[in-house]
Amino acid sequence: MSTFTLPLPVVAFLLKPYFRLAFxxxxxxxxxxxxxxxxxxxxxxxxxxxxxxxxxACRPAEKITVGVTERPTAVLYLHGGAYTLGSPNTHRSLAAHLARESSSAVYTLDYRLAPENPYPAALDDAVSAYMQLVTEFDYEPQRVAIAGDSAGGGLAVATALRLIERHGVHPGALALISPWVDPGDRSAGKKADLVVNTAWSFDAADAYLGTGDRTDPGYAPMHGNLEILPPTRIHIGSEEVLYPQVVAFADKLVAAGVDVSLVEYAKLWHVAHAQASLVKEAADAVADLGQFLESKLGHTEGSSTASADATPH
Structure with missing residues (x-):
């Protein structure tokens, strides 16, 4: 399907009222x-x-490829939506662009949502899906990455921790877009950005928690044993509500000795990557993640390069 691009400020202007209504x-x-x-x-x-x-994992899912339909590497993509919204349909474009840029098969999972299915339903589904990829689809664990945005980014980290700690399975890499790694944290400095507002996200966090413990690493991987995590690349917009949390998480990964790189975007909004078919800057950000995944999963050697409006750390 052909794509077209629009100026970043135009798309931002159009999206703000939409997200205010939906979220x-x-x-x-x-x-x-x-x-x-x-x-x-x-x-x-x-x-x-x-x-x-x-x-x-007995859940609806999609396998997305671009070009060659059979790939030796794969990415389990976990969508955002504060654990209460979202589906493979809402994130199909982002996942497809990531499939193209990473030269991998990308699998999107329709994991169970809260409040109907609170924690640990989403985590159980994600872990089971990854295990199925390596036991039934014959992918080697080191050639299967986990990626996700927002809540899906936090879920990606929690999934990696559980796979390593309980199953001895080590994913090849993590690619995280504005990961919500501590839903129980109420210390956000801003109440809203272009996409997220804390009234909505805190309500969703409580719906997902149910009767659980806010410091459970399965719910809030910020509190987990981070030193065991695989190579990780993180994207965050500098104007996002989640910016302080994500920077603190990246600092903890560095302290834990994880191979981690953080890229800050001055112009992009929360998970602007979903608009990769509309905004060149968003497409460039997806390309950066794809290059990182390609290098870590065994296609090529070398590291990825941040896009022009991004600040790598």
Missing amino acids: NSRLPYRIQRILLEAGAPLQQVPAGAVVRPLEL
Whole structure:
């Protein structure tokens, strides 16, 4: 499918009222989900993308490839949406662009959502999906990465920790977009950015927690044994609500001796990568993650290069 690009400020201007409407804690989750799904068709997949429905962990999923349909490397992609919203449909464009840029098969998982299915339902689904990729789909663990955005980014970290600690399985890499690694943290310096507002995100965090413990690393991987994590690349916008949390998480990874790189974007909003088919700067950010994954999963040697408006650390 062909794509077109628009100026970044134009897309930002159009998105702000949409997210204010969709991410409204006063609306029932059913309505929030409908609104988020309604915007998905505007985000196109790149030319040559093949999307194949399947099941992982007894849940609906999609396998996305661009070009060659059989790949020796794979990425389990976990969508964002504060654990209460989102689906493979809402993140198909982002996942397809990542498949193209990483030269890997990207598997998106429709994990169970809160409040109907609170913690640890999403984590159980993600762990089971990864294990199925390596036991039934015959991928080597070191050639399967986990990626995710926002809540899906936090879930990616929690999934990696559980795979290593309970199954002795080490994912090849982590690619994280604005990862929500401590949903129980209420110390956000800002109440809202272009996409996220804390009234909505705190409500969703409570819905996902249920009767759990806010410091459980499965719920808040910020509190986990981080030194065991694989090579990790993190993207964050400097104006995001999650910026302080993500920077603190990256600092903890550095202190723990993890091979980690953090890229800060001055212009991009929360998970702007989802608009890769609309905004060149967002496409460049996805390309950076794809290059990182390609280098870590065994396609090529060397490290990725941050995009022009980004600050690597």
